[in-house]
Amino acid sequence: MKMGGDAAVQYHHNNNQVFDISLDVGPVHPSKCFDDDGRIKRKGNFWTASAHIITAVIGSGVLSLAWAIAQLGWVAGPIMMLLFSFVTYYTSSLLADCYRSGDPVTGKRNYTYMDAVRSNLGGAKVKLCGFIQYLNLFGISIGYTIGASISMMAIKRSNCFHQSGGQNPCHISSNPYMIIFGVTEIILSQIPDFDQLWWLSILAAVMSFTYSSIGLGLGIAQVAENGKFMGSLTGISIGAVTETQKIWRSFQALGDIAFAYAYSIILIEIQDSIRSPPSEAKTMKKATVFSVAVTTVFYMLCGCMGYAAFGDNAPGNLLTGFGFYNPYWLLDIANAAIVVHLVGAYQVYCQPLFAFVEKWVAQQWPDNEFFTKEIKVPIPGFRSYTLNLFRLVWRTTFVVLTTLISMLLPFFNDIVGILGALGFWPLTVFFPVEMYISQKKIPKWSTKWICLQVLSLTCLIISIAAAAGSIAGVVLDLKVYKPFKTSY
Template sequence: MVQMDGVERSSHSSSEAESATRKDHSTYNSGEYDDDGHPRRTGNLWTASAHVITAVIGSGVLSLAWSVAQMGWIAGPFILIIFAFLTYYTSLLLADCYRSPNPISGKRNYTYIDAVRTNLGPLQVRLCGFVQYTNLWATAVGYTITASTSMVAIKRSDCFHSQGDHSTCHVSNNPYMVAFGAIQIIFSQIPDFHRIWWLSIIAAAMSLSYSSIGLGLGIGKAFEGGHSHGTIDGIGIAHGAAQLSRGRKVWQIFQALGNIAFAYSFSAILIEIQDTLENNPPENRTMKKATLIGVSTTTFFYMAIGCLGYAAFGNSPPGNLLTGFGFYNPYWLINFANACIIVHLVGAYQVFTQPLFSLIENWASKLWPHSSFIHNSYAIYVPLYGLLPVKLFRLIWRTAFVLITTLLAMLLPFFNDIVGLIGAYCFWPLTVYFPVAMYINQQKVAPWTSKWVWLQLLSIICLVVSVASGLGSIEGIYQDLKHYTAFKTRY
């Protein structure tokens, strides 16, 4: 391990004026640096699309069959399409906020919070920061739960295969959460978002793989005879084993809305993804195309998996599609699909946590600008990677973050409820409210014009949806806690 004298690329907390002092005009012209003094961005349409697909297709896809089942064959697919449209539409608004005041040639906003600060002011920044970074942290908790669920599914699948379908095969997911956390401690030492493009491409490939497997298995089981293929109104109050009280059905519909919102959640890191793009063509144009590719791809899989999963299991769907008992054969294919989920979530965890890592490290750098503990880098050789720059503060802080996140996942291992709560919490403020408010400010949309009224009405409706889905998920967690013992629950 050797100390490094070079300065790593920051997460863009410095201003353009500060950046400009680092290099003279001739250096900018060399092509090694962008107009703001940061190392030249090399991202393109395909890397951005990979980031989007990695961020969007996550653990949320596994709960879609359950979500569609709560609403039935008409409302379920319709709600999926509505959420896709809302996500795409507000992402277009957000992409124009990367540069201000002009979306083509204005000053860069390196992060989501920078865009809010430029367009909405300091009070909104505090609200945005709290929502965005707690959402990123909560998503890391959710991904830890989901990855361990897939690891448990592999273990149980092997057990059922060797001991028979009627065996108990109970497995605790705690050791698997610890294992996933240990992997994330290692990957979390990657310095910044710009170094993980390759991880996003691998993760995107994995997400498409397990989604395709789930799709294929859903098709196969849906065409089997002898079971229900669902109903127009979904799980109701008179469907045998799936019977629900009227009140419980309403709560589960609310929770399903949160699950779908979570499945489409990536707005919190859209600006960070856009900041990886080269500026020719303009970043907002590339990002809009990447968003169209990403949302279109994921919506196709979401519709197929949600609907075919519902057709496969009818009104008795599993909360997690690939851990449903009916999918333990062929066991080797299920094991491969769950392995793909695990690999995907390793990458997705980093996509969502890198902005949070950067926030804390930039804050510490400003507070203690001369601290060797914070600023000094040491080069460690990592097989298959090369020299990895390591800072002691980064090593300790990121390791502590992963440990705390893993502990919280072990305390609340409720897949569907946690997914729904996260989706409800972040959907309105990050996907709708801030993009709409920033767009209105940047484009100078006059109050009470038709466009202003449409945008405000959209925001209000989505707020109501977020509140309802959040209440549904909280009620679900309350019901789960009645039958749960911390660290002792087995599956």
């Protein structure tokens, strides 16, 4: 029997099943092995939290930033990136304070984003938050599958093009590469818990720095070769595109930048892996400052150097803009790093969704062995693996579904824009602001309340514009697209 802020009396039946019955008995004094909520002691720290954040933030979104700046120009592009970074940092700090209800050190823990909304806001907002969060996580997994397949194809085409001396156009289908990525994720998705992903996050974070640095280096080399900085103050000009296209593309660019900063969606889950003392909020805020600062520097360098290298012709995926130029092996390394990073990022984003469904199912059918029985599988040289049949079937089905949808809609840039637009305002701004107002009991119509509402309203307008631009892009793509037959 273990007790803590949230649960737990465990009943052991003679079939070795374990059922948790929640009892809100208040926090107890933590021991060497267990935290104050009765769970096994958390081991996360500043560095693992930073690795999770960097893995989530410096995703494939960094590759679309040169294109985004090309739509906005040298003035608006960098300004919007700085604004998004500030808003992300500020609202993430508000959200970090919502991990515990009441006292920031001993208060009841909120294990997920939905739990935090339930504790601070309650009502219909909980279901709305869950719907938006998990829909967004589902969409991100599709975006990452598309991004990884594009990078795998780039390696194949680069080698093919090099071997043929430029004679073979090397058009290939994306489908086999999406399947390869999907099979890899099926295996990795069997890692039971978020806190067991720390090694994958650190590897993915290293990979993100690798390909970002290569993209930056190639951008600098291209600028040196051109002998000047390309681009203009206002971005791609009317004439190269129509006035309507300029507007839609500018809106889509905002969605791409929003997507590049989106990680609030899993912030509470990351924070729940951090040990204390010091308080989890304190560690999380430090990790947020560090991670957002590092990613903003990388974003500014990659986005601006990419735009300086290609000007208005900056590609949707920065690394594809260098085509098949030498050193082609360097591009291969960069694209391989993207694939490894996205393999890890996919897991970081999907684990909260996996856990939510598994917890709900176990609560609905606690007597069903298929949902609740844990089977110990011995692995020579390692500790036993805990197999759950429902987890195996559900997570495999999820990965197969996201892979199939990716094969149907392989529009990387537009999908990224839509995901950024859908998740940015509600999850990065609205809920953190509302929870902060509720938690701190900020009076209505006070100066602080008005400032927070103006911030929220401004971000809502940006999100709507970004969604409209990205949807318009998908509509244009669909006009010339044939399902399962896309080749590059």
